[in-house]
Amino acid sequence: MTRATFLPFALPDTDESEIAEVADAIRSGWVTTGPKTKQFEQEFAAFVGAKHAIAVNSCTAAMHLALEAIHLQAGDEVITTPLTFAATAEVVRYFNAKPVLVDVDPVTLNIDPNQIEAAITSRTRAIIPVHLGGLAAEMDALRAVAQRHNLCIIEDAAHALPTKYHGRLVGSLGDFTCFSFYATKALTTGEGGMICTDDDAWADRCRIMSLHGISRDAWKRYTADGTWYYEIIAPGFKYNLTDVAAAMGLAQLRKVERMWARREALARRYSAALSDLPELETPGLPAPENQHAWHLYLLRLQLDRLTIDRAQFITELKARNIGASVHFIPLHIHPYYRETYGYHPEDFPVSLREYHRLISLPIYSRMTDDDARDVIEAVRAIVVQFRR
Numbered sequence: 001m002t003r004a005t006f007l008p009f010a011l012p013d014t015d016e017s018e019i020a021e022v023a024d025a026i027r028s029g030w031v032t033t034g035p036k037t038k039q040f041e042q043e044f045a046a047f048v049g050a051k052h053a054i055a056v057n058s059c060t061a062a063m064h065l066a067l068e069a070i071h072l073q074a075g076d077e078v079i080t081t082p083l084t085f086a087a088t089a090e091v092v093r094y095f096n097a098k099p100v101l102v103d104v105d106p107v108t109l110n111i112d113p114n115q116i117e118a119a120i121t122s123r124t125r126a127i128i129p130v131h132l133g134g135l136a137a138e139m140d141a142l143r144a145v146a147q148r149h150n151l152c153i154i155e156d157a158a159h160a161l162p163t164k165y166h167g168r169l170v171g172s173l174g175d176f177t178c179f180s181f182y183a184t185k186a187l188t189t190g191e192g193g194m195i196c197t198d199d200d201a202w203a204d205r206c207r208i209m210s211l212h213g214i215s216r217d218a219w220k221r222y223t224a225d226g227t228w229y230y231e232i233i234a235p236g237f238k239y240n241l242t243d244v245a246a247a248m249g250l251a252q253l254r255k256v257e258r259m260w261a262r263r264e265a266l267a268r269r270y271s272a273a274l275s276d277l278p279e280l281e282t283p284g285l286p287a288p289e290n291q292h293a294w295h296l297y298l299l300r301l302q303l304d305r306l307t308i309d310r311a312q313f314i315t316e317l318k319a320r321n322i323g324a325s326v327h328f329i330p331l332h333i334h335p336y337y338r339e340t341y342g343y344h345p346e347d348f349p350v351s352l353r354e355y356h357r358l359i360s361l362p363i364y365s366r367m368t369d370d371d372a373r374d375v376i377e378a379v380r381a382i383v384v385q386f387r388r
Helices: 016-028 035-048 059-069 086-093 113-119 139-149 200-209 218-222 243-253 256-274 310-319 335-341 349-355 369-386
Strands: 052-056 077-080 098-101 124-128 152-156 176-180 193-197 297-301 358-361
Touching: 016 035, 016 243, 035 052, 035 193, 035 243, 052 059, 052 200, 059 086, 059 152, 059 176, 059 193, 059 200, 077 086, 086 098, 113 139, 124 139, 139 152, 193 200, 243 256, 256 297, 256 369, 310 358, 310 369
Parallel strands: 077 098, 077 124, 124 152, 152 176
Antiparallel strands: 052 193, 176 193, 297 358
16 A cells, blocks of 8 residues: 655654744844854753753764864874764864774674774774764773773764663763754754763864854854954854754754654554564664664665565655665765775675665654554565565
């Protein structure tokens, strides 16, 4: 059976509360960085348990600023995973530094802590773990390696709100945590991001560099408390978040727990309905002390039990009006990284193998029970039709 209308892979969960907050920002006269942004930073820091939160215009900007704050230099190295989006490694290249890839754990699909030490050299400065899909990386093991080698941990937490690791929300675990508020994320501002850190000096540097390297509280120069005089202390960037976007973020933050609860319910329903099929591998549930954000529901195909590949499976879903995606095409098989560093597909065998069988099913808080039923029925029908 085919749905009457197409079910998108992701949709933001917005209502009148976002409209009211954005309208309030517009009516106030502040549409760029100002009081709404500061309020969003304060409320977000309190939510995740971080001392500082600096709002920026993307998670890419957040990771770039974090690397700048630790004074990454040309020729330095940063360890990360091949199973991630382009931004995680490209920010390292902004400094003419080298992203060093380490393969993923076959169960969690997060960076394998047991392989990191072999990749460390005298040039290594940091580790960027990715909490893929919203499942926390093994932060205790990563911190242990980082401490032994005096490395910073900059978490790519684009998927990880609200993710918990040993009872603590991601946002206060590494030296820096970088969040994304892109349109498909659990909390969206359309475009946006946040840097969280407990270090005063790093927070100050990120804040200054996020707005042209202008000395702190630059936005106040247009208020009664401000002054026309400012100083540029470094060649910074144009990474600030606007009050219009921050207003949307404030409304989203107030319902982030409700949105997460719906995602979790959908994930549990998918797993309960699909785990009996030997042609599929459903994602495992986290340990009781952890919390999966369920930004993604990463279904894995047992390709040896099917007569079609992953691409055809997605085509069959689309034919039934179900959207899907793939997260991610591993970095080392993209032309730039292949040609720049001489990578071969087999260099990271786990990432390559899992990539070929990964499908991200629709999972977002606006989905209805009927939507979830349609996804389940479509997946099961495809498996039945194309099983060996």
